[in-house]
Amino acid sequence: MSNGFDLRGKRALVTGASAGIGREIARVLAAHGAHLILTARRRDRLEELADTLGRSHGAEVDVMESDLADPGGAQALIEAVESRHPIVDVLVNNAGSGIHGHGLDHEWEAEARMLQLNVVSLAQLTKHFARAMVRRGSGRILQVASTAAFQPCPSYAAYGASKAFVLHQSEALAEELRDSDVKITVLCPGSTNTEFFEVSGNERNQMQVSTSLDPDVVARQGVAAMLTGKRVIVTGLSNKITSTGVRLLPRRLQAILARKVLE
Numbered sequence: 001m002s003n004g005f006d007l008r009g010k011r012a013l014v015t016g017a018s019a020g021i022g023r024e025i026a027r028v029l030a031a032h033g034a035h036l037i038l039t040a041r042r043r044d045r046l047e048e049l050a051d052t053l054g055r056s057h058g059a060e061v062d063v064m065e066s067d068l069a070d071p072g073g074a075q076a077l078i079e080a081v082e083s084r085h086p087i088v089d090v091l092v093n094n095a096g097s098g099i100h101g102h103g104l105d106h107e108w109e110a111e112a113r114m115l116q117l118n119v120v121s122l123a124q125l126t127k128h129f130a131r132a133m134v135r136r137g138s139g140r141i142l143q144v145a146s147t148a149a150f151q152p153c154p155s156y157a158a159y160g161a162s163k164a165f166v167l168h169q170s171e172a173l174a175e176e177l178r179d180s181d182v183k184i185t186v187l188c189p190g191s192t193n194t195e196f197f198e199v200s201g202n203e204r205n206q207m208q209v210s211t212s213l214d215p216d217v218v219a220r221q222g223v224a225a226m227l228t229g230k231r232v233i234v235t236g237l238s239n240k241i242t243s244t245g246v247r248l249l250p251r252r253l254q255a256i257l258a259r260k261v262l263e
C-alpha cells in the first residue's frame with residue numbers, strides 16, 4: 001500500500017482537515033497507516049474526525065485549532081506542532097478559500113485574509129517543515145493548488161493568482177530539491193463537491209456542477225501522486241485536457257475563456 005513512500009508510522013500535518021478535500025486526505029493518510037496532526041478553525045469537527053480515524057485505523061491523531069488567515073497563525077501553529085511532535089514527515093498544505101466576484105468589489109480586509117491563508121501561511125509552513133525534512137533527508141509535501149493556477153481567472157482574480165503562486169513556487173522548490181528524498185507534489189483539483197463554493201459566495205454553473213468530482217476521489221489521487229513523488233497532479237480527465245490545452249492559447253484568450261466559465 002505504500003506505493004513509493006511508506007506512510008506507516010509516519011506523522012502527517014494536514015491543514016484544513018475539518019472539511020472537504022483536507023478531511024478526505026486525512027482519511028486516506030490514516031488508511032495508509034500514518035499518524036496525524038489535524039488543524040483548522042473548527043475544533044469540534046477535527047475532534048470528531050480524530051475520534052473516527054483513531055477507532056477505524058488505530059491512528060494517533062492530534063488536533064490543533066489554528067486560524068491561518070491571521071498574520072501570526074502559521075508561526076503559532078509551527079510552535080504548537082513542535083512543542084508536541086519533534087518530527088513531521090508529511091505536510092499537507094490544503095487549507096484555502098476563495099472569494100468570488102469582481103475583484104474591485106471585495107473588501108480589502110477579506111482579500112488580505114485570503115492571501116494570508118492561501119499564500120503567506122502556506123509558504124511559511126512549507127519553508128519551515130521542508131527545511132527540517134531536508135536536514136533529516138526525507139519527507140513529502142502535498143500542496144493543494146487548483147486548475148485556477150493555469151490561467152488568469154476573472155471572478156476569482158486574487159484567488160486564481162494565489163493558486164498560481166502555490167503551483168509555481170512548489171514546482172520551483174521541487175526542482176531545487178531534485179537530488180534529495182524530499183518531494184513536493186502539487187494537487188490541482190478542478191471543481192470539487194465541497195463547502196468551497198458556499199464559502200466563496202459562488203453558485204456553481206451547470207458546467208462546473210457536471211464536471212465536479214467528489215473530494216474522496218481528489219484526495220486519493222493527490223495522496224497517490226505524493227507517494228510516488230509526482231510533481232503535479234490535475235484531477236479528472238476534462239480538467240487534465242483543459243489545463244493542458246489552455247497553455248497553448250494567447251493569455252488574453254485564456255482570460256476570456258476563463259471569464260465565460262467562472263462568471
Ligand SMILES: NC(=O)c1ccc[n+]([C@@H]2O[C@H](COP(=O)([O-])OP(=O)(O)OC[C@H]3O[C@@H](n4cnc5c(N)ncnc54)[C@H](OP(=O)(O)O)[C@@H]3O)[C@@H](O)[C@H]2O)c1
Pocket residue numbers: 015016017018019020021022039040041042043066067068069070094095096097098117144145146147188189190191192193194195196197199215
Ligand atoms: N472545491 C473546489 O472546487 C476546489 C477546487 C480547486 C482547489 N480547491 C482547494 O482545495 C483546498 C480545500 O478546499 P475545499 O474545497 O475542501 O473547501 P472547504 O470544504 O471549504 O474546506 C476548506 C478547509 O480549509 C479550512 N480553512 C478555511 N479557512 C481557514 C483559516 N482561516 N484557517 C485555517 N483553516 C482554514 C477549513 O476549515 P475551518 O473553516 O474549520 O477553518 C476547511 O477545513 C483549498 O485550498 C481550495 O482552494 C478546491
